[in-house]
Amino acid sequence: MSDTFEPVIIGFTCNWCSYRAADLAGTARVKYPPNVRLIRLMCSGRLDPTFVLHALANGADAVMITGCHPGECHYIEQNYKALRRFLLLRRTLAGMGIEPQRVQLVWASAAEGARLAEEIARIVEEVRALGPLHWPTSTDLYGKPFSEEEAFSVTKETSAPAEVNA
Amino acid sequence: MSNRFIPLEPMQPRERIGVYVCHCGSNIAGTVDVAEVRDWAEKRLAHRGVVVARDYKFMCSSLGQELIAKDIKEQGLTRVVVAACSPHLHEQTFRKACQMAGLNPYLCELVSIREQVSWVHTDKHAATDKAKAILSGGVERVMRHTPLEPLHVPIHPATLVVGGGIAGIQAALEIADAGFPVYLVEREPSIGGHMAQFDKTFPTLDCAACILTPRMVSAGNHPNITLLTWSEVTRVDGYVGNFTVTIRKKARYVKEELCTGCGVCQEKCPKRVVDEQYEAGLGFRKACYIPFPQAVPKYPVIDTENCVFFAKGTCKACQKFCPTNAIDYDQKDEYLSVQVGNIILATGYDLFDARRVSQYGYGRLANVFTSLEFERLSNSAGPTNGNIVLRDGVTTPKTVGIIHCVGSRDRNFNNYCSAICCMQSLKFAHLVKERTGATVYNFYIDIRTTAKAYDEFYQRVLEEGTLFVRGKVAEVTDAARKPGEEGKIIIQVEDTLVGKQRRIPVDMVILANGLEPRRDAKEVAKIFGISCSADGWLIEKHPKLDPVATMTEGIYIAGCATGPKDIPSTVAQGAAAAASVLGRIQQGEIALEPVRASVLEERCSGCRICNNLCPFNAITFHEDRMVTSINAALCQGCGTCVAACPAGAITGTAFSNEQIIGQIEGLLMRNLETAPVGAGQA
Ligand SMILES: Cc1cc2nc3c(=O)[nH]c(=O)nc-3n(C[C@H](O)[C@H](O)[C@H](O)COP(=O)(O)OP(=O)(O)OC[C@H]3O[C@@H](n4cnc5c(N)ncnc54)[C@H](O)[C@@H]3O)c2cc1C
Numbered sequence: 001m002s003d004t005f006e007p008v009i010i011g012f013t014c015n016w017c018s019y020r021a022a023d024l025a026g027t028a029r030v031k032y033p034p035n036v037r038l039i040r041l042m043c044s045g046r047l048d049p050t051f052v053l054h055a056l057a058n059g060a061d062a063v064m065i066t067g068c069h070p071g072e073c074h075y076i077e078q079n080y081k082a083l084r085r086f087l088l089l090r091r092t093l094a095g096m097g098i099e100p101q102r103v104q105l106v107w108a109s110a111a112e113g114a115r116l117a118e119e120i121a122r123i124v125e126e127v128r129a130l131g132p133l134h135w136p137t138s139t140d141l142y143g144k145p146f147s148e149e150e151a152f153s154v155t156k157e158t159s160a161p162a163e164v165n166a
Numbered sequence: 167m168s169n170r171f172i173p174l175e176p177m178q179p180r181e182r183i184g185v186y187v188c189h190c191g192s193n194i195a196g197t198v199d200v201a202e203v204r205d206w207a208e209k210r211l212a213h214r215g216v217v218v219a220r221d222y223k224f225m226c227s228s229l230g231q232e233l234i235a236k237d238i239k240e241q242g243l244t245r246v247v248v249a250a251c252s253p254h255l256h257e258q259t260f261r262k263a264c265q266m267a268g269l270n271p272y273l274c275e276l277v278s279i280r281e282q283v284s285w286v287h288t289d290k291h292a293a294t295d296k297a298k299a300i301l302s303g304g305v306e307r308v309m310r311h312t313p314l315e316p317l318h319v320p321i322h323p324a325t326l327v328v329g330g331g332i333a334g335i336q337a338a339l340e341i342a343d344a345g346f347p348v349y350l351v352e353r354e355p356s357i358g359g360h361m362a363q364f365d366k367t368f369p370t371l372d373c374a375a376c377i378l379t380p381r382m383v384s385a386g387n388h389p390n391i392t393l394l395t396w397s398e399v400t401r402v403d404g405y406v407g408n409f410t411v412t413i414r415k416k417a418r419y420v421k422e423e424l425c426t427g428c429g430v431c432q433e434k435c436p437k438r439v440v441d442e443q444y445e446a447g448l449g450f451r452k453a454c455y456i457p458f459p460q461a462v463p464k465y466p467v468i469d470t471e472n473c474v475f476f477a478k479g480t481c482k483a484c485q486k487f488c489p490t491n492a493i494d495y496d497q498k499d500e501y502l503s504v505q506v507g508n509i510i511l512a513t514g515y516d517l518f519d520a521r522r523v524s525q526y527g528y529g530r531l532a533n534v535f536t537s538l539e540f541e542r543l544s545n546s547a548g549p550t551n552g553n554i555v556l557r558d559g560v561t562t563p564k565t566v567g568i569i570h571c572v573g574s575r576d577r578n579f580n581n582y583c584s585a586i587c588c589m590q591s592l593k594f595a596h597l598v599k600e601r602t603g604a605t606v607y608n609f610y611i612d613i614r615t616t617a618k619a620y621d622e623f624y625q626r627v628l629e630e631g632t633l634f635v636r637g638k639v640a641e642v643t644d645a646a647r648k649p650g651e652e653g654k655i656i657i658q659v660e661d662t663l664v665g666k667q668r669r670i671p672v673d674m675v676i677l678a679n680g681l682e683p684r685r686d687a688k689e690v691a692k693i694f695g696i697s698c699s700a701d702g703w704l705i706e707k708h709p710k711l712d713p714v715a716t717m718t719e720g721i722y723i724a725g726c727a728t729g730p731k732d733i734p735s736t737v738a739q740g741a742a743a744a745a746s747v748l749g750r751i752q753q754g755e756i757a758l759e760p761v762r763a764s765v766l767e768e769r770c771s772g773c774r775i776c777n778n779l780c781p782f783n784a785i786t787f788h789e790d791r792m793v794t795s796i797n798a799a800l801c802q803g804c805g806t807c808v809a810a811c812p813a814g815a816i817t818g819t820a821f822s823n824e825q826i827i828g829q830i831e832g833l834l835m836r837n838l839e840t841a842p843v844g845a846g847q848a
């Protein structure tokens with residue numbers, strides 16, 4: 001291992017555009033840094049903000065959310081909902097003292113393998129510059145770690161109702 | 167990995183998981199240490215339930231699949247993870263292999279360490295680490311999978327074909343001949359597409375009208391085809407097997423049920439208009455017109471922009487002379503709604519606008535023509551009755567220059583090859599020679615004559631004495647510099663075979679302007695829920711193995727809408743799309759991925775947050791019970807409502823919270839920190 005900090009980034013992709021962009025980057029042999037690990041969802045609209053929090057709370061230094069370009073969602077308009085959640089999530093995280101660049105949104109069509117690779121490279125560099133994430137809320141007020149169950153339900157409540165007002 | 171987290175709950179593995187790491191020849195094994203990944207999975211993931219881990223050269227081969235089947239039977243595997251290529255490629259293969267061995271196919275997970283690892287990374291160490299993480303994500307995910315059954319939906323036997331070019335006509339006829347109903351929607355007043363504008367077709371030089379017209383007539387008369395011309399699809403609802411399509415039938419101002427197609431209206435119409443569409447700007451039509459004599463259907467349309475009555479309120483010549491009283495100035499656009507099971511898009515291409523290559527002078531120099539203009543010029547039913555003459559309408563050219571690849575294979579415009587321009591330019595050379603005896607120069611970059619009988623045609627044109635100059639034309643100009651250039655158009659080119667600049671004076675230039683996606687391809691694709699490539703062509707499901715299907719079930723594409731191609735390939739695709747659709751119709755139903763959302767009513771608090779999130783209207787609220795429910799038939803499985811439910815009352819099959827959270831933890835290698843049962847908490 002070199003001395004440079006190698007961030008771990010979880011990337012969420014939608015089945016129709018951005019996952020295919022990742023596939024295309026592969027078939028076209030475009031190179032990008034190996035720091036991003038992808039999860040396939042059906043649509044960016046499936047992205048529950050708690051997934052992001054869960055990833056950050058469990059060792060990810062950043063999360064990349066991807067989906068089809070606005071207007072091109074396979075389910076018509078669900079990526080707009082992802083966009084709303086993303087904006088709220090960034091605000092929430094800022095309130096917790098987490099740099100907004102740790103959650104990034106990228107639109108990529110199935111044809112944009114090279115662009116997705118470029119975006120990944122950019123995000124990796126940005127996060128590398130930020131350094132490791134020190135997740136602030138892994139203990140309660142008394143320094144006792146939250147159980148998984150507690151952590152999960154807390155984040156559920158803070159994120160989901162916010163969506164209502166979006 | 168950091169140790170700032172509480173470890174996962176120690177667990178007694180619930181499942182018996184088999185892990186298979188594919189080498190894909192050297193595609194994966196060249197960058198990922200597959201043996202290391204296998205060993206690691208066997209040791210470090212044993213406490214998560216991994217009981218067998220193997221690596222194999224080609225997991226997708228029958229031997230690879232047998233390996234899985236054998237382990238399922240002999241080792242009693244309850245879950246399978248294959249680390250190989252993209253699930254878009256082989257998910258079905260491995261699911262089927264599991265199913266054959268008696269394991270529910272949805273208990274198999276394919277994770278991509280080729281497209282996402284070996285093909286995009288170079289550092290072997292980092293790639294191997296990432297492969298492990300991805301594999302561990304798959305293991306955590308699959309152990310939370312539940313057995314699922316595919317959803318079966320019935321297929322409506324009717325099909326919608328959009329675009330009445332040769333691709334759409336072929337597709338419609340194949341399906342109609344097999345005995346099933348077709349709606350053929352064409353936006354122009356007649357079907358036929360580009361082919362209807364040509365005179366001769368390469369390589370056989372048979373007359374386009376002679377081979378096309380009978381097909382057009384069959385499509386127009388077929389009892390199983392409902393032909394809707396001057397119409398456009400405005401909306402598509404539903405899903406494979408059961409689409410509801412809204413079609414706007416534009417007002418023709420002619421009552422089709424009364425019109426006999428006699429053409430008196432067109433004859434009597436006083437308003438002449440330059441025909442930019444069918445005659446490519448070289449000829450005229452009337453404001454009340456039938457686009458060309460062989461048009462199908464034979465009904466005219468009134469072009470309200472140019473009609474004197476619509477502009478001034480007087481004239482009505484067409485109405486006065488119509489023997490059957492078919493003219494109706496009050497006609498309005500109609501909206502029809504039809505049910506279909508499958509849709510074929512055959513919307514064709516547009517031509518590259520030759521004005522964009524300004525140095526070639528199109529639009530500035532009168533005797534520079536586009537390919538389509540030349541087609542009309544050489545067409546015996548065209549504006550000059552097939553006489554190849556200059557813009558003045560009388561002078562026969564003595565020298566003609568044909569420039570290949572205009573706008574194609576050009577970084578400033580389109581990178582791709584338009585596929586047909588070489589043959590089309592050779593066809594032009596032959597026609598010019600045959601009809602005028604002129605000296606013909608073809609300016610080419612490369613000659614691409616790869617299909618059946620194409621190179622033979624090239625040889626023939628060579629023998630006919632057409633001169634070939636290899637080089638990209640720099641400029642087409644009327645600025646004479648030397649004697650003999652006055653009054654001519656001069657083509658300035660570097661002849662790359664002799665390594666010399668040349669100036670060749672000619673009387674006429676024909677630009678082989680390339681093919682481009684329809685200008686509205688993106689908007690059309692959106693209506694049908696499919697996508698376009700970076701160039702703008704409609705994207706196929708797989709460029710080689712599934713060239714007429716799309717990522718959206720039930721939507722097929724054919725002809726030049728997917729990329730430039732000649733008539734034979736266009737027809738083959740039309741037929742292929744029809745065959746795919748017929749296969750579906752004949753089966754009567756289709757099995758769909760059981761990716762759906764459902765509500766656990768006892769958990770639903772009736773908050774209604776999810777109620778307006780669904781674009782498919784699958785979510786209904788029951789006032790009486792104060793709970794929400796989801797209609798599985800309408801649900802498309804995007805999962806937006808699952809993500810929004812604050813009570814966790816909505817679950818998504820195949821993409822549940824538990825599965826995704828599990829995968830996150832696996833990817834972050836949290837499972838490695840888990841103490842095995844009995845070892846106590848760390
Ligand atoms: C100058 C020239 C010469 C050629 N010569 C030859 C030749 O000699 N031999 C050969 O093999 N090939 C030739 N080609 C290629 C040939 O034109 C194509 O292969 C063929 O016409 C493609 O047919 P298509 O049905 O895919 O598209 P098109 O012919 O473009 O037909 C598409 C149809 O769909 C309609 N449409 C489009 N959008 C919509 C919509 N949204 N809703 C409803 N309808 C819509 C259009 O109005 C059109 O009628 C030539 C091409 C050019 C440009």
Ligand code: FES
Nearest residue numbers: 014043067068073
């Ligand atoms: S399907 Fe890609 S964002 Fe919705």
